Amino acid sequence: MASPLQQFEIHPIIPLNLGGVDVSFTNSALYMVITVVLCAAFVILGMRRGAVVPGRMQAAVEISYEFVANLLRDTVGNEGRSYFPFVFTLFMFVLLGNLLGMTPYSFTFTSHIIVTFALAAVIFIGVTILGFAKHGMHFFSFFVPPGTPLPMYPLLIPIEVISYLSRPISLSVRLFANMLAGHTLLKVIAGFIALLGAAGVLPFVFVVALTGLEILIAFLQAYVFAILTCLYINDALHLH
């Protein structure tokens, strides 16, 4: 029987080598391209008619738009509007990537730490640049909690810096661990169905329930990813 971890294997589809660096087009890259195309198609086709009374597709697009817009307004406020395209793209990419991974025989690129870490690193670096652009050197006051007595500075500043640096790690590990654990669990329990014969009904019921849970987690993690991005933007804009 196939290993439960086989689903995470990356294999090149079009081998490519640029100056000694392996830049093959892999199944991971393929699914990212599919996600981007689906995402663009969803929004473009959904809003093609732009009717006042939305049809089904248009309603779905409008719901996702308003969901992210509300998220951004609730956490950042009106200044957050200019970051809407970024957060919306990120949310749709992660959400569709997670959901695409739930279809049978597909590949979940969000279950690879390097993918989620790259996303988190883009957010982290972007937000840090934003903070410097908005506040200049004043940004460093971010690492000093207000009202700290001077003797505590040497202790508190390293803690604050570590806490700040832990953001991209926790952001990426959360998404990656959820997807990896969920998909592995699904495969392991699905393996029991064939092994147990008639009693396999039990794990089968369990797998059905778990599939529902996984879809919920796909939404939840995309949501958490988006809301944390909003909060980081808010922190960079307003410091404290």
Place this chain on the structure above:
Amino acid sequence: MTEDHKGPSLEDLEARLSAARSQHDRSIGKGSSKDGKNSAQGGFGFAMRIGTDLVAALIVGVGIGVLLDYWLDTKPWFLIVFFLLGAAAGFLNIFRLVRGYGLAAGYTKVDEDGDGPKGLKEDVERNGKRRG
């Protein structure tokens, strides 16, 4: 059959509409605020965040310690110091998360008007309403 469905669904729609309206009004009135981020996601997401936030800070702390030791040839000392700092940062993350000081690093200042942290106060109000 269809008429059975009509009543409740319309009522339901009405309730949702009024809920959405009041929420909209509230957020317009508030402008930039930080309400609704803790309550919006369920307990599972919250629990997951606590776990990763604690571990992530430890990873960063230990990573910095190991790298400094590697460069400066001072084996276990920087590792020990930064392990402890990382642990402290992890607990700080969780403290902020649980107290509603904002979800991640960086203090959200306690209100200058002196009526306590915003999220906390609203939580208390909400709980009071629910009980009453």
